[in-house]
Amino acid sequence: MAAFGTIETFIVDVPTIRPHVLAMATMHAQSMVIVRIIDADGVEGIGEGTTIGGLSYGEESPESIKSAIDTYIEPLLSVCDLSRVRETMARISRSVRGNHFAKCAIETALLDMAGKRLGLPVSELIGGGRVRSSLPVAWTLASGDTLTDIEEGEAMLDQRRHRIFKLKIGKRDVAADVAHVAAICKAFAGRASIRVDVNQNWTEAQAVRGMAMLHDAGVDLVEQPVARDSLDAMARLSQHQTVPLMADEALNGPRSAFRIAAAAGAGVFAVKIAQSGGLHAASEVAAIAVSAGICLYGGTMLEGGVGTAASAQLFATFPELEWGTELFGPLLLTEEILATPLVYSDFELAVPEGPGLGIVLDEDKVARFRRDATAPAIYAVA
Numbered sequence: 001m002a003a004f005g006t007i008e009t010f011i012v013d014v015p016t017i018r019p020h021v022l023a024m025a026t027m028h029a030q031s032m033v034i035v036r037i038i039d040a041d042g043v044e045g046i047g048e049g050t051t052i053g054g055l056s057y058g059e060e061s062p063e064s065i066k067s068a069i070d071t072y073i074e075p076l077l078s079v080c081d082l083s084r085v086r087e088t089m090a091r092i093s094r095s096v097r098g099n100h101f102a103k104c105a106i107e108t109a110l111l112d113m114a115g116k117r118l119g120l121p122v123s124e125l126i127g128g129g130r131v132r133s134s135l136p137v138a139w140t141l142a143s144g145d146t147l148t149d150i151e152e153g154e155a156m157l158d159q160r161r162h163r164i165f166k167l168k169i170g171k172r173d174v175a176a177d178v179a180h181v182a183a184i185c186k187a188f189a190g191r192a193s194i195r196v197d198v199n200q201n202w203t204e205a206q207a208v209r210g211m212a213m214l215h216d217a218g219v220d221l222v223e224q225p226v227a228r229d230s231l232d233a234m235a236r237l238s239q240h241q242t243v244p245l246m247a248d249e250a251l252n253g254p255r256s257a258f259r260i261a262a263a264a265g266a267g268v269f270a271v272k273i274a275q276s277g278g279l280h281a282a283s284e285v286a287a288i289a290v291s292a293g294i295c296l297y298g299g300t301m302l303e304g305g306v307g308t309a310a311s312a313q314l315f316a317t318f319p320e321l322e323w324g325t326e327l328f329g330p331l332l333l334t335e336e337i338l339a340t341p342l343v344y345s346d347f348e349l350a351v352p353e354g355p356g357l358g359i360v361l362d363e364d365k366v367a368r369f370r371r372d373a374t375a376p377a378i379y380a381v382a
């Protein structure tokens with residue numbers, strides 16, 4: 001039994017190392033909602049709820065994630081046994097519809113606490129246990145300029161940090177985007193895998209033309225070319241285009257995963273813990289993919305260290321991970337909010353080994369970047 005003690009939620013805004021240009025927004029900073037739950041025995045659990053570009057990516061914003069937790073989820077925690085993570089999440093789901101990012105942040109904190117209590121990493125508490133200790137990691141080239149992207153990619157290869165590059169397209173017309181991608185494919189031919197993410201910005205007709213041209217240019221994978229609810233179009237594109245289609249925004253938990261699988265709407269799933277509604281839900285999404293013969297990729301909402309560690313704990317339980325992961329979020333930020341940064345080497349991310357998420361917050365950094373700046377003086381930084 002673990003009775004509720006206290007909960008704290010706050011938004012941390014950390015600048016990005018360069019503008020990150022996506023079809024729907026250009027990011028200059030990332031806003032992470034950090035959740036800290038402490039049970040009656042003093043065991044602490046940390047979670048993160050992070051989206052991209054305010055409300056431009058999905059239906060939750062940093063502010064709505066915080067307000068859903070503070071207003072509607074916090075009162076429910078006080079009547080739950082926090083050591084029973086699934087029971088607690090089921091109780092929350094009876095009173096809170098949707099709000100997947102907020103639920104994921106809470107479930108992450110509960111799993112962190114449960115792991116610390118049991119002395120086990122989260123990967124041993126979900127999805128049948130850990131099957132890998134490191135994960136291949138892609139990098140997104142999204143400076144907005146082709147030559148800058150090529151220079152950045154060369155540096156990543158030299159440092160042996162990434163050899164999978166995802167390009168963000170869909171903002172310009174199809175021909176201009178394909179020319180940009182083709183130049184990058186040519187520069188890295190035989191040395192890196194090049195994929196693109198259209199973030200829903202093409203019509204089906206544009207996708208037919210664009211995917212054929214991208215295949216000819218050497219692109220390995222096309223992510224969410226059309227609107228997330230255009231399931232028929234996703235199925236037609238998957239059937240007729242040679243380059244595989246990966247579902248991202250269309251995946252919002254197990255039920256959407258089942259619908260996409262049943263319609264043969266994708267060859268690959270970008271599994272995301274927050275979009276799925278938490279780690280258990282994301283694990284179910286992955287199980288549906290495997291049963292349907294759909295390949296797996298570990299997706300990100302560009303979370304910081306906490307959400308990235310949580311995602312890594314789940315992806316470490318995937319027996320097949322054909323397309324690797326994109327868990328590079330902390331590397332896009334100018335500051336690390338973990339006391340010990342996650343370890344990236346030899347093109348992979350090491351899955352933390354310690355109990356729970358296996359991470360500790362850098363309280364000084366958190367105090368410096370939290371939006372409300374009301375941190376206790378003990379954490380204040382000059």
Ligand SMILES: O=C(O)C[C@H]1C=CC(=O)O1
Pocket residue numbers: 052140142197199248299300301302326
């Ligand atoms: O996949 C997305 O749509 C979001 C995200 C993942 C990597 C990146 O650069 O943006």
Ligand SMILES: [Mn+2]
Pocket residue numbers: 197199223224248249270
């Ligand atoms: Mn995507």
